[in-house]
Amino acid sequence: HEVDGSAGAFRAPLSTYILGMDNDYEDIQAWLALHKSPATQRAYRKEAERLILWAIVARGKALSSLTTKDATDYRAFLRRPTPRERWVGPPRPRTSPDWRPFVDNLSARSVAHALAVLSALFRWLVEQRYVLANPFAGIKVRGSQRAMAVETTHAFTEGEWLLVRTIANGLEWSYGWQAAAAQRLRFLLDFGYATGLRISELANAALRHLDADALGDHWLHLVGKGGKPARVALTPLARAALERYLLERELPVSRARWNPTTPLIGSLDGGETGITPLRLWEVMRRFFRLAADIIEGDHPALAEKLRRATPHWMRHTHATHALAKGVELSAVRDNLRHASISTTSIYLHTDDVKRARQFGEAFAA
Numbered sequence: 001h002e003v004d005g006s007a008g009a010f011r012a013p014l015s016t017y018i019l020g021m022d023n024d025y026e027d028i029q030a031w032l033a034l035h036k037s038p039a040t041q042r043a044y045r046k047e048a049e050r051l052i053l054w055a056i057v058a059r060g061k062a063l064s065s066l067t068t069k070d071a072t073d074y075r076a077f078l079r080r081p082t083p084r085e086r087w088v089g090p091p092r093p094r095t096s097p098d099w100r101p102f103v104d105n106l107s108a109r110s111v112a113h114a115l116a117v118l119s120a121l122f123r124w125l126v127e128q129r130y131v132l133a134n135p136f137a138g139i140k141v142r143g144s145q146r147a148m149a150v151e152t153t154h155a156f157t158e159g160e161w162l163l164v165r166t167i168a169n170g171l172e173w174s175y176g177w178q179a180a181a182a183q184r185l186r187f188l189l190d191f192g193y194a195t196g197l198r199i200s201e202l203a204n205a206a207l208r209h210l211d212a213d214a215l216g217d218h219w220l221h222l223v224g225k226g227g228k229p230a231r232v233a234l235t236p237l238a239r240a241a242l243e244r245y246l247l248e249r250e251l252p253v254s255r256a257r258w259n260p261t262t263p264l265i266g267s268l269d270g271g272e273t274g275i276t277p278l279r280l281w282e283v284m285r286r287f288f289r290l291a292a293d294i295i296e297g298d299h300p301a302l303a304e305k306l307r308r309a310t311p312h313w314m315r316h317t318h319a320t321h322a323l324a325k326g327v328e329l330s331a332v333r334d335n336l337r338h339a340s341i342s343t344t345s346i347y348l349h350t351d352d353v354k355r356a357r358q359f360g361e362a363f364a365a
Contacts, residue, residue: 003056008064012129024052024063031124036223039200047117050101057086064131071118071135078111091278112141154309155316158324160302165189167291175290180268183248185287188265188280190241192311195220195232196318196336199284199311203277208260210234210242230337284311 005011005024028048035041054074055063061070081087081102089100106114115136122134156164168189171182192202201222209221218234234242242264243253249266252258263274275283292306315336322332 003060003062005062005064008062008131010066010132011064012132027125027128027130028052028063028121031121034124039198042200044117044121047114048121050114051118053101064125066135068135068139071115071139075111075115075139075141078106078114079108080105091282093278108141115139115141154313155320156305156309156313158321160305161193161317161321163295163299163302164288164291164306167294168287171287175294178268180248181283183245184265184268185283187241187245188284188311189314191238191245191264192314193318193321194235194238194241196315196322197222197232198315199280200277202265203275203280205264206260206274207258207262207264209264210255212255232335232337281311285309 001007005027006022008024028045032041032045032048035044051066051074052063054077055061055066055070058077059066059070066074087100088102088104089098091103092099119134119136119139122131122136125131126134165186168182168186171177171185172179177185188202191197197205197220205220205222210218211221212218218239219231220234221229221231223229246253251262265275265280267273267275288306288309292303295306296303319332319336322335323329
């Protein structure tokens with residue numbers, strides 16, 4: 001009762017409150033329910049959950065009792081959660097006793113995102129007359145804008161991607177992977193790279209989400225942020241990868257013979273169940289670490305990059321390569337489903353080698 005928010009220090013007078021919930025948890029559930037996209041709900045729940053845990057465990061107080069000083073302390077905590085053994089651990093199901101709220105320290109940009117979500121939460125609580133003020137209002141993160149530019153380094157160059165893809169071709173013969181696991185991994189690489197889908201979108205896609213329009217263009221339909229319907233272009237590379245993967249799973253290639261409920265990414269036992277986003281994330285990370293070990297001697301810089309890589313890097317690589325090959329910025333924005341073209345424009349960069357060569361040719365002696 002002392003930390004559930006029913007007697008929060010900054011609760012507004014009960015007579016002004018318009019939601020009628022009794023505690024912080026119920027109010028956060030009401031806020032989450034406003035967001036129809038499951039992916040958005042998960043992302044926002046994660047940030048709210050982390051803050052509630054920190055407030056109770058580290059501060060011994062309710063969410064609705066947090067001060068601005070608490071908010072600035074939480075900002076520092078996100079950069080380095082301590083004690084580490086309590087807060088940080090490898091990805092685990094939420095029901096596991098080994099589950100931890102964090103996988104590692106957060107980057108400046110991730111901290112900025114977390115604080116933006118929490119500020120939005122408290123702004124809504126103020127609007128609902130549940131709390132009197134927003135402790136996260138105006139709190140900035142030094143280096144977060146610079147971190148946005150650095151995010152473009154979370155992409156592989158064309159040469160790096162070809163090397164990574166070559167390693168994937170020999171997984172079952174050279175590195176002992178099961179044939180089905182190697183085939184699935186190669187599909188994840190090709191389809192993820194060719195579409196720029198998020199991990200949750202890859203895991204949740206089924207054959208019923210694919211179609212072709214009257215002009216013969218192929219699309220994957222999904223629900224974007226805010227519950228908005230969206231579609232992603234299926235390139236020839238994506239379609240070829242899918243056809244090959246269906247054959248490997250002994251499933252029909254012809255659209256007329258598809259079972260619409262068949263998941264795009266299959267389980268290794270050949271059943272009708274798919275793969276969870278967490279499991280998909282773990283599979284990709286395992287492969288990146290293996291690839292890093294393989295090339296350590298010949299390509300130490302790429303090996304270090306692979307050890308830091310997450311599956312989301314395929315999305316960055318997709319965008320970077322698309323723009324480098326002449327795809328219009330607005331088209332990349334629409335395929336990635338960015339709300340603003342300024343978000344997409346961070347991928348408008350060239351690598352240093354290309355830049356040096358082009359300026360050398362322009363200003364030759």
